[in-house]
Amino acid sequence: MSGWINKKRDHGNLLFIDLRDNYGVTQCVVDKSNKFFKELEKIQLESVIKINGKVLERSKETVNSELLTGEVEVNIITFEILGHSKELPMPVFSDQDYSEEIRLKYRFLDLRRKKIHENIILRSKVISFIRNKMHELGFLEFQTPILTSSSPEGARDFLVPSRLNPGKFYALPQAPQQFKQLVMVSGFDKYFQIAPCFRDEDSRADRSPGEFYQLDLEMSFVEQEDVFNIVEKLMTSLFKKFSSKKMMFEKFPRINYQESMLKYGTDKPDLRNPLIINDLTEIFKREDVKFDIFKKLVKSGSKVRSIVTKNTKDKPRSFFDNIDKWAKEQGASGLAYFTFESENKISAKGPVGKFFSENSLKEIMKITSANIGDSIFFACGKINEVEKILSLAREKIAKDLNIVDEEKFAFCWIVDYPMFELDNLTNKIKFSHNPFSMPQGDIKNINFDKPLDIKAYQYDIVCNGVELSSGAIRNHIPDLMYKLFAIAGYDKKQVNEKFSGMINALSYGAPPHGGIAPGIDRIVMLLANEKNIREVTMFPMNQNAQDLMMEAPSSVSDSQLKELGIQIKKK
DSSP states (O other): EEEEEEEEEEOSSSEEEEEETTTEEEEEEETSSSSTTHHHHHHHHTEEEEEEEEEEEEOOGGTTTTTTTTTTEEEEEEEEEEEEEOOOOOOSSSOOOHHHHEEEHOOOOOHTHHHHHHHHHHHHHHHHHHHHHHHHOOOOOOOOOOBBOSSSSOOOOOOOOOOSSSSSSOOSSSSSSHHHHHHTTTOOOEEEEEEEEOOOOOBTBBBBBBBEEEEEEESOOOOOHHHHHHHHHHHHHHHHHOOOSEEESSSSEEEEEEHHHHHHHHSSOTOOOOOOEOOOOGGGGSSBBBBHHHHHHHHHHEEEEEEEEOTTTTEEEEEEHHHHHHHTTTTTTTOOOOOOOESSSSEEEEEEEEGGGHHHHHHHHHHOOOOOOOOOEEEEEEEHHHHHHHHHHHHHHHHTTTTTTTEEEEEEEEEESSEEEOOOOOOOOSSSSTTTTTTTTTTGOOTTGGGGOOBBBBBEEETTTEEEEEEEEBBHHHHHHHHHHHHTTOOOHHHHTHHHHHHHHTTTTTOOOEEEOOOHHHHHHTTTSSGGGGGGGGOOTTTSSSBTTTSSOOOOOOOHHHHTTTOOOOO
């Protein structure tokens, strides 16, 4: 047997060595009479050795059920050192957490550790399963270019200088978006690719800086539901195969964007959480409501939204005050609250309960489906501020009440996204999602004078509050594309310059087509029950987009820069 020395236990006359390879750990034993005993006693952990020995059955009381080989041990006869290890900067036999800097600098050691090693194996199996399933569903796998042209939409590009075309640059693809559409125009009707994507973005727990992988797929002659049916078949079979958790929905719910923002405060709702947000703005226009702070804000255009918690009348005052305090820590003005009571009549117990009449309380109960003994939290402010704090409050309150079923996967589709939105900084109209999406309705009668009313065939797939992907039915009609880009401030010349390949191709007979691109990293993260994408990525960068192991990005020589016609301008 060959492998790494995972752990040693010295019992004086007996030395136990746990030998580890890709498949697991086997206990080996050597006694003091063996001539190799002293050498094995001194050898450093993580050295690579080859042993010859005899396989022995363990006694019943020494069987280790946690090991696949736990019913046997190997009595070492001879051994050979294949690779010495220096003193370790971090232990490998333990899954104890270490600083990001140590883990990423010595990633080759980190990857030897049990949990992350299994995560990477899971990733490989998931990708293999996806490939096989896509072939089974009639898709063909193609590879699209890595060196391409820069795109004005989305995140920052990574640029690559061209030696043969001085002063010009390639861009690494943020996604194979235009190429996969060109594949459809080329007459192939079902394409997929496990595609590398490159975006110069800041790091987040669910997003790797620099690069990530996605299941990129596109289909011709389809409508939105056709894409949904394919993705639901894939996700259902994938998540059932690799997790023991239950699927909350076999048929994924369709939730329109406006409804999602109202009921959950976000377009990435976690449907395992039963708490729902309701709009109570109209209540604060009533004469019999005396909560003047909110009433003044409502008069100036603010919105009031609320969350009801079921049967929380017996919760201590500290439960409510802690949530109010937490909201202030998030930058909000806090959350007002009270509990519905009834003795002789319906009343409200809590700091602001006295400001509401019985009739107004009955109306609130009707709107929110609240009952006596339930409690209610309110937020008031600008619509985007209220949505943000109540979305976070849904998560916070559900966690405090322990009402989220962690043993389920809850998928849903968010649909009917607006085609355009107002930029908060410039107050100009911009695309809200993918600029190549098809608008909804009769395309001959779209009212371009009211662009914010135009909805698109754009959709997101969400699982347990994690957005796995955005997708769309594409706009395959050049004249319509020019009109939509004009609304976002691009004239015909700019569109032709920026998207010359796409516009040209669509002018030669393009089929209706659409697709989506679920993130591989996020899928594996959910299946592995990890909170950080680094735990399912083989060689991730740190939060500053640096590879500490390979010391990238790095400086390059003056001769390389000269050859590319580039000069570094020092600050």
